[in-house]
Amino acid sequence: MARITKSYKTLTDAQMIAWENLAEHARGQSVFGQAAELSGINLYVRLNANRVMAGESIIKDAPEQLVCLPNVAYDKLWVTTKNIIIKGITHETGYKLVIKMSAGQSAGVSSGWSKTVILSPGMEDDWGDADMTYLYFKTIGVKPVVGEKVFLEMYWFDPVTGFTGQSTFDSKVCETEEEAEQEGYVKRNKITMADLKPDSHVSECDVDFSTNAPVISFDTVCLGHSNVASSEAYLEDELPEDCIGTSMALARGMGDGNAALAAQSYIIWLRNSSWEGTSITFAHRGGYYVKPTEVFGPGILY
Amino acid sequence: MFNSTGNNFGAGSIQFKDYQAENYVVLNAKFSYDPTNAAYQAADVLEIYVPDLSINRSAVAGVILTFQDRYVYSSYTWNNDGGTAIKSWIKDKNTICLEKFTNFDDKGEITIFIQALYPMLNQPGSTIKGTRTRINMTQETRYLYWSSDTFCVIFEHWVFLHMQFSSCSYSYRNQPWEAQMGDFPTDVNADVPFLGGSNQYNPSVNGYSLAHVENGVFTCQERMSGFDSTGYDPFIFAFLVRDGE
Numbered sequence: 045m046a047r048i049t050k051s052y053k054t055l056t057d058a059q060m061i062a063w064e065n066l067a068e069h070a071r072g073q074s075v076f077g078q079a080a081e082l083s084g085i086n087l088y089v090r091l092n093a094n095r096v097m098a099g100e101s102i103i104k105d106a107p108e109q110l111v112c113l114p115n116v117a118y119d120k121l122w123v124t125t126k127n128i129i130i131k132g133i134t135h136e137t138g139y140k141l142v143i144k145m146s147a148g149q150s151a152g153v154s155s156g157w158s159k160t161v162i163l164s165p166g167m168e169d170d171w172g173d174a175d176m177t178y179l180y181f182k183t184i185g186v187k188p189v190v191g192e193k194v195f196l197e198m199y200w201f202d203p204v205t206g207f208t209g210q211s212t213f214d215s216k217v218c219e220t221e222e223e224a225e226q227e228g229y230v231k232r233n234k235i236t237m238a239d240l241k242p243d244s245h246v247s248e249c250d251v252d253f254s255t256n257a258p259v260i261s262f263d264t265v266c267l268g269h270s271n272v273a274s275s276e277a278y279l280e281d282e283l284p285e286d287c288i289g290t291s292m293a294l295a296r297g298m299g300d301g302n303a304a305l306a307a308q309s310y311i312i313w314l315r316n317s318s319w320e321g322t323s324i325t326f327a328h329r330g331g332y333y334v335k336p337t338e339v340f341g342p343g344i345l346y
Numbered sequence: 347m348f349n350s351t352g353n354n355f356g357a358g359s360i361q362f363k364d365y366q367a368e369n370y371v372v373l374n375a376k377f378s379y380d381p382t383n384a385a386y387q388a389a390d391v392l393e394i395y396v397p398d399l400s401i402n403r404s405a406v407a408g409v410i411l412t413f414q415d416r417y418v419y420s421s422y423t424w425n426n427d428g429g430t431a432i433k434s435w436i437k438d439k440n441t442i443c444l445e446k447f448t449n450f451d452d453k454g455e456i457t458i459f460i461q462a463l464y465p466m467l468n469q470p471g472s473t474i475k476g477t478r479t480r481i482n483m484t485q486e487t488r489y490l491y492w493s494s495d496t497f498c499v500i501f502e503h504w505v506f507l508h509m510q511f512s513s514c515s516y517s518y519r520n521q522p523w524e525a526q527m528g529d530f531p532t533d534v535n536a537d538v539p540f541l542g543g544s545n546q547y548n549p550s551v552n553g554y555s556l557a558h559v560e561n562g563v564f565t566c567q568e569r570m571s572g573f574d575s576t577g578y579d580p581f582i583f584a585f586l587v588r589d590g591e
Contacts (some may be wrong), residue, residue: 067377135403138440171468173404192389224361233472251406257370258501259463261405286472292495292508294583296431305449305550307410307431307541309508309583311495329495330510330581331542331552340433341408342585344499344506346478 048092048102050083055104057128058308065087069110088166091206098140098166099204113200114137123194123216124224125187128176130198132343133169139200140166141174142208147184148192151217156195166201171254174198178238188218212236233326235277235324245275247336251324259342262293262312265328268335273328276335282316283324289314293343297334307331348428351440352395356383361588365503366400369469372504373442374458374587376537381451392444393437395532397493404436404464409444410539412554413453415547425570426547429539429554446527449550459539464503476501481509482528483564489515490525493579498530503590505531507559509582511542514574523566532562533589542580544572552578559586 055063063084070082082090084106092102119132119295133141144160181187188194193215201207219227233253240249250263266275289313297304308331316322326339350360356379363374379386386392412429433445442460449455455469476499483492493510509528514523536559543553573580 171466184416232468252467254471255370255465255473255522256406256468256469257367257463257465258474258476258499258506259465260473261465261467263406284472286475289475290478292506292583294431296408302549303578305430306552307429309495309510309581329493330508330579330583332504332578333486334545341406341431342465344476344585345473346476346499 045089045093048089049085050097051102051104052088053093056087059104059106059332060084066106066110067345076094078305079275092203095203098142098163098201098203100206103206107178107205107207107224110204111202111207113202113207115210116198116212118139119211121196121214121216122229123188124221124229125190125218125220126177126221128180128194130174130196131172132178133172133174135169135172136180138204139202139209140168142166142199142201143174143176145176145180145184146195147186148188148218151191151193153158153193156193156215157197157213160195165204169301175230175232178236178297180240190218190220193217203324211326215302233287235279235283236291239279239281240260241278241280244277245269246326249277251277255342256346260291260293260312260345261345262291262339262341264326264339265298266295266310266337266339270338273333275325275326277324279322279324282322283314286317287314289345292329293339294341295337295339297332298338299334300335303332304344306334308333308337310341311339312339328338348397349395350396354385354389354393355379358387360394360398364588369466370527371399371401371404371436371452371465372585372587374536374585375388376457378457379409380455381448387464389446392446393444394444395440396442398439399436401436401464401466402439403437403466405467406435407462407464408432409434409462410541411447411450412457412459412539413450414455415453417425424546425553425568426545426571427552427554428545428548429541430551432458434460434462440441441455450548454548457474459537459584461536461538461586463506463585469506476506479529480532484526484528489518502588504585504587505534507534507538507582507584507586509564511540511574511580519574522568523564525564526533527559527562527564530559530562531588535560535588535589536584536585538582538584538586540566540569540580542573542578543570544570544575546571553580556572557582
């Protein structure tokens with residue numbers, strides 16, 4: 045914040061005037077979810093703080109106009125002992141979601157939003173879902189237990205201008221996965237890093253079966269291991285029966301040596317084994333083998 | 347079949363062969379662009395504008411970027427054509443996006459092969475399983491050998507094709523190749539990029555050779571110079587639209 049405030053002094057007179065003008069227009073309008081009383085430097089710091097938090101650079105030129113962002117429209121927040129997920133988000137092209145959540149509170153707490161911390165400073169919804177399970181555990185440290193209440197605040201953020209929309213507030217008492225399913229929760233058929241055992245040979249994993257088409261969607265970084273041209277992802281839980289099979293997908297090297305960017309094809313075995321457990325094996329086929337390699341795009345399933 | 351309505355990188359009109367389902371599309375197109383074009387240089391992401399697609403957004407798919415790079419010596423042309431996979435996705439009903447991949451802009455004209463299936467995600471249903479069909483590659487005089495991962499998965503309107511080269515009899519290595527593709531649909535007609543082979547002048551990628559599939563016959567007129575180098579297994583990976591009736 046101090047760095048942003050300091051950088052205001054480096055603006056030209058014209059740039060400062062533009063920020064003052066914009067702030068004047070912002071006065072009384074609800075550009076940050078509440079009526080604002082802002083000076084040029086206030087607005088400069090607030091918009092840039094939002095941008096920097098989301099990994100963007102500081103903008104020196106004021107946005108040409110105020111941006112009114114929509115509220116977050118969604119179906120439901122689910123908090124179970126295994127998954128924390130917001131489902132049914134209406135996608136807003138170009139905007140990112142800022143999501144804040146609290147650690148598990150006593151179920152009797154009626155207002156715990158002051159205890160929320162930022163889990164995501166700017167994420168895109170994943171086809172209507174915001175799966176916070178991994179980020180929640182990474183940020184808060186422990187998953188909620190049954191009976192504890194989790195508070196949520198979220199709003200859209202425009203990474204170009206730094207403007208944010210109005211906050212949406214919600215809360216949910218943690219329940220078991222079974223209770224949630226009875227209530228209508230349907231787990232998306234998708235494997236991510238959160239589903240893998242730590243000895244897996246992938247550094248990123250997104251294997252999405254929810255296509256209702258003859259392909260799986262892959263976005264996985266294979267690290268390779270030992271002296272074999274393959275990588276295994278070991279799963280904590282069994283794969284559903286309709287996900288068992290073989291797939292073939294395209295890949296591109298991410299290395300820095302010979303054939304660093306080589307296109308490759310990978311055969312992918314998805315199996316539940318009573319002997320070795322459940323695993324997804326990414327085995328190199330066509331092209332020059334490189335590690336690491338990104339296996340991406342649709343893979344036919346047979 | 348449809349034509350693009352424009353693009354932001356200075357290519358001409360692009361013709362697509364298509365199969366459009368409710369929740370995915372299969373698109374085939376081959377086109378070129380000039381990386382010195384000002385429109386291309388100004389673009390961050392390459393965009394192709396098209397008439398309404400059946401889906402308004404897709405997950406990432408892979409398409410193939412290729413370039414020519416040849417060195418002519420007194421009696422010999424050293425072919426270092428190369429290519430790799432780049433990312434592509436449907437941004438909205440009217441826009442197909444391509445990752446801007448600038449590593450080979452100094453090679454002159456770039457040719458893109460879109461032979462991709464663009465799926466949607468978080469759909470109400472899991473992946474649908476197809477049936478693998480081994481392609482029975484035959485020749486009157488057998489000189490081409492293929493890996494067991496040469497197969498297709500056939501659907502009513504499109505087919506997935508994966509071919510992987512194993513070896514070629516020495517005396518045929520510089521001849522035009524032709525082989526019958528037994529059990530592969532005869533209503534597929536497409537140029538297909540054959541990626542693989544050691545690329546001496548462009549070592550960051552595999553070599554690229556052009557193959558063709560038509561009426562159940564595979565042809566490949568010439569290969570890049572390092573085509574049969576050990577460990578660089580040339581392969582074809584394509585989702586191809588069937589011509590049907």
